[in-house]
Amino acid sequence: MTTESTAATPPRALLWLVALGVFMQMLDSTIVNTALPAMAAGLGESPLRMQSVVIAYSLTMAMLIPASGWLADRFGTRRVFFVAIVLFTFGSLLCAQSHTLVQLAASRVVQGLGGAMLLPVGRLAVLRSVPRKDFLAAMSFVTIPGLIGPLIGPTLGGWLVEAMSWHWIFLINLPVGVVAALATLRFMPDARSAVGRFDLGGYFMLSFSMVAISLALDGLTELGTQHAGMLVLLIFGLASFVAYWLHATRSPRPLFPLGLFAVHSYRVGVLGNLFARLGSGSMPFLIPLLLQVGLGHSPMEAGMMMIPVALAGMVSKRLIVPIVRAFGYRRVLLVNTVLVGAAMASFALIGPAQPAWLRIAQLAAFGMVNSLQFTAMNTVTLRDLEGDLASGGNSLLSMVMMLSMSLGVAMASGLLAAFTSVFGAVRGAATLPAFHATFVCMGLVTAVSAWIFWQLEAKRRFPVSAPVDPL
Template structure:
């Protein structure tokens, strides 16, 4: 096989893995009520099937690069696809919510390594001049996943059963395994530096504790449990600071936060994504449980958001060049937050076209929001800090996704229980997560305008990051 053909095969392999991971983050949402009915639980209890997946990805992602260095990119990428497929089979075989959550953890282990290791394989195989174009090609697969995911999930539920939203990964993964074995260059592992297991454990404990604190998995003394878990997460986060100062090669260097836009961007990302990540979870539930939509109909209703997001990507660069990151993110965050609040106004009396317009506005603004947040957070990092900053950024992205789902679901239950109306619970939940998103606008006001990464000589990987959590748009 020629070198050019080998590179093409590599890009398709990585794109397949990215598509599989991106598809899985969206295809589940429209099927949640059907899965809940099959497993005999309340639909809102299904949030743990999503949170378990995102938290697992957040905890494993930092180790992906070290695993590739230690055991070889080809071997680890093959194992990642295999674990993801096995996890998908276990999800389809689950008979209880606990079994599904455990299976989603297994699926998350594989999914956490698909994009980071695939991106690393591309970085090592192609020249720096081809890297940006290669990432652009791979991102197309990530954009297709969220577009077809909700509709495909709804169609599977109605045409067959919810089990097929997981079984679809088996043939895709099988093709990926064959392609990896045949086309991915074989490379032995090297003597990689020692992995910071203690640092990773501290940060993982922090993320898990914060996520559990939002919705403590116990009915007795819930407030006490939530407070204790929150304090545990805070102690773990604070303990990492002196630990990282003493260690020569910590998991994440504290010097990352000397870059002002990284600190502002990371904080703004966390707050903004908590609000926006609740929407893909709550909207399908609202449409099916409150408005009486079928799974397929609710999946089709999510299509305008995905399509408008894909179209809006071309507007990002000219808008940022004209207004700068600070102004753009300030205004766009307000639009995103306001569109989330507008979901609270959707009811059975709302014309379908109005709901479609709101979803399209949210999708377009959200797509631009994530791309701009990704870029402004990472573009100022040096070449030395780009890898660590990107890994920490990915962890925060996935933590925010889990927190968004947990907070959104908890708010619906809280308001519904207090008012006796599930409809009121959904409306107030959208208002609250919309306000959380609007708070991010105040954070983005602190962004310092700097030259773009390309003009400043920053690495392409930092200038045009790929989002591992939701496929290109996020």
């Protein structure tokens, strides 16, 4: 049974509120990458060792996303969304006050606790407050800030670092968070539903698996005796994942129903998302580092160079429907996955003598094929889910997206550290060979994942309409 204590809530005000929450989360996801070298300088760290700032946030989000829907049903959308805003804002304040890398990573965990609930709970509130016939239009309005955030985030981050300090990329969240928290108490409906028992055992097994595997991959980037401990942690993580799978086969209400994997398109799509996003998820981390550490650009210049990526991605959203109608999902994903890998590997050609126009064209080409990839993968993954499977499938996909970003950054930072050691580089232009080799490897990982999409049925049996593009 669903109840709403504020049935008269103006839908437009609710949509603006949820859009504001999405904007906060997406802006923070992109603004930080440009400021990593400045953060490293302020904290006395190497800019090539700052991956924990990104991993801590994305991994925390991946962990909490599976529980966000149950929490909203149990405690109400208003209360959970308010807590999410408060946690995100408080985490931003803690980030700005951090004096060591460990403190900053821990503060990003607090931020991630709030950020993980903003979009899922906001989407749930919109679903229960807007007539079903208007839901697609409402969600399109809400997710527009998700496209604007990557457009202005890197440039804003670069400007704040140069004009003030890296602390301000977090401090700007404070006034927005206060406004959003007050608006939540006024406009967010208190929707809730009767829920069954939460699969706490399965949740802990799956969460431990994600954390252990991510930390093990990140820890393996360090040389020395820590390797043995990281290998043990990796084994524990894999064992925990197997334990969750066995638990889900006999649990009456598992965290994610195994019936999801009986749907062929979902099974292929979610595995394709996991492996194809390993490379793509590392690019927002690698590109600003390449531009600043490898090529000597200022934070502002590096941020502006990311604009073509976001603009091309926005343009490509309009192309996916006619392209899929003409060629079908299988062929589009096979070819485009290889193109994404090739575009990533092409960054190995970047050097100080490269003309600016060619670099911009290269970034725009990557942004276009990468955006096409995300939209096509997400749509084919969720297209055939119906009834109770739709909610669980969407949550699992969102979790996989954040997990792959965390694993991708850990993998890329590990490769970068290894190649830096091989080439004997320490800083500046001498790191270029290490960056080049890392881009080639991550591009190959992405291109090889095209084999997963080859498993889709050759005949185009999926109806093509408005693309599904969850953030």
